[in-house]
Amino acid sequence: MSPPxxxxxxxxxxxxxxxxQSSSTSKRQSIMIxxxxxxxxxxxxxxxxxxxxxxxxxxxAVSGKMIDFExxxxxxxxxxxxxxxxxxxxxxxxxxxxxxxxxYPSTENQAKSHLLTAIRQHLATExxxxxQANYQAAPFISPDSIDAGASSLLKTILETYVYKKETxxxxxxxxxxxxxxxxxxxxxxxxxxxxxxEVVVEEYAEESDDIAYDxxxxxxYGYDKDGYNEYGYDDEGYDQDGYDxxxxSRSDxxxxxxxxxxxxxxxxxxKLSELNPKSMTEQYEAMQMAKQQAEMAGTASAFPPExxxxxxxxxxxxxxxxPEQIAASNExxxxxxxxxxxxxxxxxxxxxxxxxxxxxxxxxxxxxxxxPLALDFDNSRITVDPSVIMPIMAIANPDHTPLPNxxxxxxxxxxxxxxxxxxxxxxxxxxxxxxxxxxxxAELAPEHFSAVDIRNDRFAKEVGASRxxxxxxxxxxxxxxxxxxxxxMSKSLQDYVDANPEKYPDGAxxxxxxDKLQLYNKGYQxxxxxxxxxxxxxxxxxxxxxxxxxxxxSSDRLLAKQQRMNIGGDLMGSTTTxxxxxxxxxxxxxxxxxxxxxxxxxxxxxxxxxxxxAWMAEQRQAEDRLDTARYxxxxxxxxxxxxxxxxxxDSSDYDDxxxxxxxxxxxAEDDTDNR
Numbered sequence: 229m230s231p232p233x234x235x236x237x238x239x240x241x242x243x244x245x246x247x248x249q250s251s252s253t254s255k256r257q258s259i260m261i262x263x264x265x266x267x268x269x270x271x272x273x274x275x276x277x278x279x280x281x282x283x284x285x286x287x288x289a290v291s292g293k294m295i296d297f298e299x300x301x302x303x304x305x306x307x308x309x310x311x312x313x314x315x316x317x318x319x320x321x322x323x324x325x326x327x328x329x330x331x332y333p334s335t336e337n338q339a340k341s342h343l344l345t346a347i348r349q350h351l352a353t354e355x356x357x358x359x360q361a362n363y364q365a366a367p368f369i370s371p372d373s374i375d376a377g378a379s380s381l382l383k384t385i386l387e388t389y390v391y392k393k394e395t396x397x398x399x400x401x402x403x404x405x406x407x408x409x410x411x412x413x414x415x416x417x418x419x420x421x422x423x424x425x426e427v428v429v430e431e432y433a434e435e436s437d438d439i440a441y442d443x444x445x446x447x448x449y450g451y452d453k454d455g456y457n458e459y460g461y462d463d464e465g466y467d468q469d470g471y472d473x474x475x476x477s478r479s480d481x482x483x484x485x486x487x488x489x490x491x492x493x494x495x496x497x498x499k500l501s502e503l504n505p506k507s508m509t510e511q512y513e514a515m516q517m518a519k520q521q522a523e524m525a526g527t528a529s530a531f532p533p534e535x536x537x538x539x540x541x542x543x544x545x546x547x548x549x550x551p552e553q554i555a556a557s558n559e560x561x562x563x564x565x566x567x568x569x570x571x572x573x574x575x576x577x578x579x580x581x582x583x584x585x586x587x588x589x590x591x592x593x594x595x596x597x598x599x600p601l602a603l604d605f606d607n608s609r610i611t612v613d614p615s616v617i618m619p620i621m622a623i624a625n626p627d628h629t630p631l632p633n634x635x636x637x638x639x640x641x642x643x644x645x646x647x648x649x650x651x652x653x654x655x656x657x658x659x660x661x662x663x664x665x666x667x668x669x670a671e672l673a674p675e676h677f678s679a680v681d682i683r684n685d686r687f688a689k690e691v692g693a694s695r696x697x698x699x700x701x702x703x704x705x706x707x708x709x710x711x712x713x714x715x716x717m718s719k720s721l722q723d724y725v726d727a728n729p730e731k732y733p734d735g736a737x738x739x740x741x742x743d744k745l746q747l748y749n750k751g752y753q754x755x756x757x758x759x760x761x762x763x764x765x766x767x768x769x770x771x772x773x774x775x776x777x778x779x780x781x782s783s784d785r786l787l788a789k790q791q792r793m794n795i796g797g798d799l800m801g802s803t804t805t806x807x808x809x810x811x812x813x814x815x816x817x818x819x820x821x822x823x824x825x826x827x828x829x830x831x832x833x834x835x836x837x838x839x840x841x842a843w844m845a846e847q848r849q850a851e852d853r854l855d856t857a858r859y860x861x862x863x864x865x866x867x868x869x870x871x872x873x874x875x876x877x878d879s880s881d882y883d884d885x886x887x888x889x890x891x892x893x894x895x896a897e898d899d900t901d902n903r
Contacts, residue, residue: 300318329674336674342784343677343697344670350786351662356573357818362810363562367555368796369804380798382767391515548801564590570822572830578605578658581830583822598822600639600829605658608644612836613829618771627848639829641837651738656724657717664716668709676700680777691788691811693779703765703772707758722746770797787812 325332333341369375379387445452455462549557571582581602584776588595602611614621615632624628632638644654680696682688688696701709725739732739761772777790789810796803817823828834 247854282754334674335679336677338531339679339697340672340674340677342695342780343778344666344698345784346778346780346786348666349784350812351666352575354572354574354576356814357573357810357812358567358816359571359808359810359819361567361806363565363804363806365549365557365562365796365802365804367551368798368801371551378902383798384512388512388515391518392507392511396811413776431829455623468537507542527571547799550801556801564588568820568822570817570820570826575751578655579603581826583826583829598825602639602830603801605654608649608654609641610643611639611641611830613638614640624635627850635838637835637838639835639837640840640843642840652721659716660720660724661713663720664713667716668712672705673710676705682779687788687790687809691779691813692781694782695780697778697780699776699778701772701776703761703775705756706772706774707756707761708754710750711754711757715754716743718742718749773802792842 329337369378400725446457451457451462456468460467566587568586568587569582569584571580573580579602582600584599584601586595586597597616598613599616600611600613604611616639618629618632676699678700679697680698682693682696685693685696721738721742725742765771771794774791774793776792778786779788780791781787789812791806791808791810793806794803795806811817
């Protein structure tokens with residue numbers, strides 16, 4: 229309802245005689261009219277959602293956004309129609325700007341577009357890289373956090389269960405449910421059981437005197453006087469030799485019982501399935517009370533007791549790190565430790581050549597290990613420096629491990645067998661993986677990409693970046709990337725198999741495996757993998773959390789990358805941060821200390837790598853020759869045994885021979901004496 233409108237020239241006229249009499253009445257009416265107007269406006273505002281709805285008179289001008297169908301003015305109707313269409317177009321434009329991210333991209337979409345362009349260009353062109361990784365540990369929960377002093381849910385459940393096992397002693401059998409008695413100790417309970425057994429034995433002995441046997445010699449239970457039934461087994465199922473019908477003796481079952489039931493029942497975590505929320509809540513309250521009492525008594529270090537934790541509890545205590553241990557690790561280990569690498573990437577030949585270095589330098593200790601590694605997907609070969617694994621190989625196989633001075637080159641090249649490369653060429657797998665990574669990242673939601681202000685970024689100034697894009701990969705995003713990458717790779721391999729039907733007929737192993745994988749891929753979505761990783765992260769001492777910063781120039785060329793990974797959990801008590809900085813400029817590559825080793829290992833003037841396949845074939849041949857010689861000796865032994873068996877003497881012949889020999893010997897002695 230609209231309030232009444234009073235115009236200046238439309239004031240009501242009253243008789244002169246009633247002006248004075250109605251003055252007070254008019255004041256009251258004015259107040260009532262004003263109040264009604266206020267209530268009317270408030271009610272209208274509430275109903276229409278804070279929108280005014282004035283009544284338009286027929287003589288008033290119609291709004292340009294509405295069409296007045298009560299007038300027959302053609303020019304006015306056309307003007308109103310044009311205004312109405314313009315209003316609809318403006319609303320449509322505004323709606324498109326809100327949701328059409330291709331035509332009107334948001335800030336996140338623009339950052340995502342710049343990054344995808346840079347990554348596609350980066351993976352398609354030849355480039356070099358220099359990386360350096362450093363580590364630092366920190367408490368999992370900050371001392372200033374509201375969660376300081378609180379345990380994770382998993383740790384609380386484990387501690388509560390361990391406390392229950394320790395306080396109750398797990399002697400549920402000590403309680404007699406019939407009479408409600410509780411035996412004070414296990415020895416009292418055992419003595420009671422022994423006494424009861426003696427009574428039962430005595431009663432059975434008294435009854436056995438009156439046992440009657442039938443005509444076949446069996447009692448009422450079907451056993452004879454020796455305690456065996458008609459099949460020859462006693463009441464426990466064993467025969468007179470102590471074996472049951474399956475051929476097992478009592479000792480066999482005793483050992484099996486010890487290895488399974490008895491052993492598992494003694495473990496602190498053997499009955500986790502018996503937990504219930506009510507008992508866990510009560511035990512948790514009791515445990516917290518015990519902790520407070522222990523802190524007041526100054527024995528907090530003795531809780532929880534190690535006897536209750538067992539092996540698992542001790543391992544958990546060993547994993548948990550104190551703030552002092554974390555500070556010591558940073559000062560004496562991580563501060564002096566650095567991982568670095570230099571790499572060359574050739575996408576046309578599908579080759580990656582790298583040298584990785586582990587360096588630990590202190591005033592008193594210095595250690596450095598370099599590992600050249602090259603991957604050649606076109607030729608299905610991997611080249612590596614075996615110096616690092618030589619000590620292990622010498623322990624495992626000392627006869628066939630060469631010394632460093634005996635090697636013609638310090639790199640060894642291994643190739644995949646043809647039986648594998650014929651089924652699935654590594655080049656096809658490589659192309660599928662590279663394409664899957666790009667397509668999977670393109671499907672990630674734009675809110676995971678954000679433009680970063682790099683005006684105060686020191687690393688951005690060092691590499692000369694114009695813009696930077698931040699990409700957050702938590703457990704959800706990491707799992708989603710894994711799921712999408714797997715599906716995209718499966719699709720690429722499926723297309724390759726379908727394009728080569730002569731190599732992969734129906735029933736081929738690879739074709740069958742890919743078809744089955746594609747079938748399984750229909751049963752889950754990529755986000756489900758992320759949810760699974762979130763579940764693992766929630767209950768386990770592990771995290772899937774990494775933040776990537778990509779630095780680009782004005783033409784969307786990738787200049788550098790900074791990756792921050794956080795590894796840790798409440799059970800460990802700490803979080804280890806890995807900060808890896810990668811530069812893709814040639815100047816840093818040329819000036820790096822590892823670049824000469826890369827050229828020495830894989831450059832044009834490098835020594836040819838040792839053929840690892842031929843080396844392994846020689847080792848196998850040597851082993852085969854040793855086995856042949858060993859089996860030949862076994863044959864010699866058997867031939868000798870057969871010959872010995874075939875040359876057996878009859879005892880009677882031996883006796884006759886012995887008698888004749890003795891007579892001849894005696895005759896010879898007699899002749900000698902006569903001489």
